[in-house]
Amino acid sequence: MKILMISHSDTRGGAARAAYRLHKGLRLKGLDSRMLVQQKFSGDINVSGPTTKIQKAAAIARLGMDRLPVELYRNRTKSLFSPAWVPFSGILKKIQNIDPDIVHLHWIAGGMLRIEDLALIKKPVLWSLHDMWAFTGGCHTDEGCGKYTANCGKCPVLGSVKDYDLSRQVYNRKMRAYAGMPGLTIAGLSSWSAECALGSTLLSGKKITNLPNPIDLSTFKPVDKKTARNILNLPESKKLVCFGALDALDVPNKGFSNLVPALRKINRDDIELIIFGGDRPLNPPDFGFPARYLGNFYDDISLRLLYSASDLTIVPSFQENLSNVIMESMACGTPVAAFKIGGNNDMVEHKNTGYLAEPYEASDLARGIEWILDFPSPGALSNNSFEKIKSRFELNKVTGQYLELYEDMLGRQT
Numbered sequence: 001m002k003i004l005m006i007s008h009s010d011t012r013g014g015a016a017r018a019a020y021r022l023h024k025g026l027r028l029k030g031l032d033s034r035m036l037v038q039q040k041f042s043g044d045i046n047v048s049g050p051t052t053k054i055q056k057a058a059a060i061a062r063l064g065m066d067r068l069p070v071e072l073y074r075n076r077t078k079s080l081f082s083p084a085w086v087p088f089s090g091i092l093k094k095i096q097n098i099d100p101d102i103v104h105l106h107w108i109a110g111g112m113l114r115i116e117d118l119a120l121i122k123k124p125v126l127w128s129l130h131d132m133w134a135f136t137g138g139c140h141t142d143e144g145c146g147k148y149t150a151n152c153g154k155c156p157v158l159g160s161v162k163d164y165d166l167s168r169q170v171y172n173r174k175m176r177a178y179a180g181m182p183g184l185t186i187a188g189l190s191s192w193s194a195e196c197a198l199g200s201t202l203l204s205g206k207k208i209t210n211l212p213n214p215i216d217l218s219t220f221k222p223v224d225k226k227t228a229r230n231i232l233n234l235p236e237s238k239k240l241v242c243f244g245a246l247d248a249l250d251v252p253n254k255g256f257s258n259l260v261p262a263l264r265k266i267n268r269d270d271i272e273l274i275i276f277g278g279d280r281p282l283n284p285p286d287f288g289f290p291a292r293y294l295g296n297f298y299d300d301i302s303l304r305l306l307y308s309a310s311d312l313t314i315v316p317s318f319q320e321n322l323s324n325v326i327m328e329s330m331a332c333g334t335p336v337a338a339f340k341i342g343g344n345n346d347m348v349e350h351k352n353t354g355y356l357a358e359p360y361e362a363s364d365l366a367r368g369i370e371w372i373l374d375f376p377s378p379g380a381l382s383n384n385s386f387e388k389i390k391s392r393f394e395l396n397k398v399t400g401q402y403l404e405l406y407e408d409m410l411g412r413q414t
Contacts, residue, residue: 003026003034005034006035006104007035008112010044018213019128021213023035023046036094038111066082069166077156081140082138095121102124102409104127109133115170116176118177124410128187128213129321134202137171148199149200175202178202184207187405189322189343193321194210212392212393213393214394215389221331221333223308223309225309228305228306232309235272242274244274249275254317255339262314263287268289274291274294274306274310276297277297307329311334311372315338315344317341317342330354330386335353335354335382338357339356339365347389356368
């Protein structure tokens with residue numbers, strides 16, 4: 001069986017890394033899995049992407065071009081909005097040349113694919129929902145508006161007050177394209193995203209299932225805490241609290257604005273905050289205790305050491321689907337404090353593998369952070385966290401579930 005993963009990138013960004021893990025897991029099972037990307041960062045010969053300087057420059061240009069219609073909305077928020085209108089990507093021709101049995105879509109925005117091109121893919125299509133974009137009028141997180149259950153318009157992400165705005169236009173284009181994809185199968189990565197998809201008008205009538213990302217537990221697993229701290233030159237005497245994600249300080253949805261007030265409610269001198277995914281800002285906030293900015297981490301070994309060195313990881317996001325940070329942290333035996341939202345509930349079991357605070361309540365998030373730090377049996381929390389990930393998200397188990405879904409999709413085509 002030949003599987004073609006289509007993703008904006010192979011290893012840069014959470015969705016890309018999750019897709020690449022699945023790709024590698026499928027190849028370990030003997031499947032002919034390949035990836036087609038707009039930006040390639042790995043040296044994997046089974047990943048196809050731009051190779052010449054001109055092709056790479058064109059890929060970057062497409063990302064900028066796709067945002068041009070969004071720039072007209074001067075009152076828009078900082079949340080990502082993708083119209084997916086840029087033509088002539090050449091993706092359809094590449095799919096035809098590879099001739100896969102299954103086309104598996106992942107995060108395909110950033111000018112990679114035009115919406116209308118989706119209906120021209122003449123192969124069974126599975127689409128993993130890494131965010132909300134597939135069933136909205138263009139936003140990747142809807143900031144709670146819920147208009148994807150109707151027909152979008154007056155988009156709060158765009159700051160629009162018009163019914164027939166860009167979000168309605170994108171919605172209508174998707175409606176027409178999806179009508180030409182009767183066999184489209186949707187994989188909600190969390191129970192939350194699957195439920196959102198089921199409630200959307202765009203995906204009405206499509207086969208929707210809940211199937212998560214996998215994680216390789218030979219890569220992400222606990223390292224002795226003292227050893228990890230020594231390697232990273234982190235203090236042994238402090239309680240280390242970890243926060244981070246790609247562009248953690250710049251993407252509003254990652255919740256840095258939720259983190260600051262929560263930490264300021266904690267009055268103790270044994271904590272140090274560790275931040276990855278962003279450089280120290282010019283005017284860093286005062287948390288009331290030291291904060292160490294480690295910049296971007298791009299390799300799994302460094303991330304494994306960082307999670308293992310930490311006493312807990314905080315994920316204060318406004319919306320989360322199936323957080324790589326939560327999954328990776330727990331796989332390394334580090335419990336998580338997060339809000340009780342989205343897919344967080346699929347991984348964090350309240351007061352068993354971490355703490356789920358009431359949404360956006362700084363006082364409760366602070367309470368959860370201290371609950372974990374002061375838990376009398378930290379080894380139990382660590383073991384519970386690892387076992388939770390092992391039982392539901394281990395690479396071999398999840399790739400087996402995807403294989404069953406691929407076979408079912410092919411069976412429905414005959």
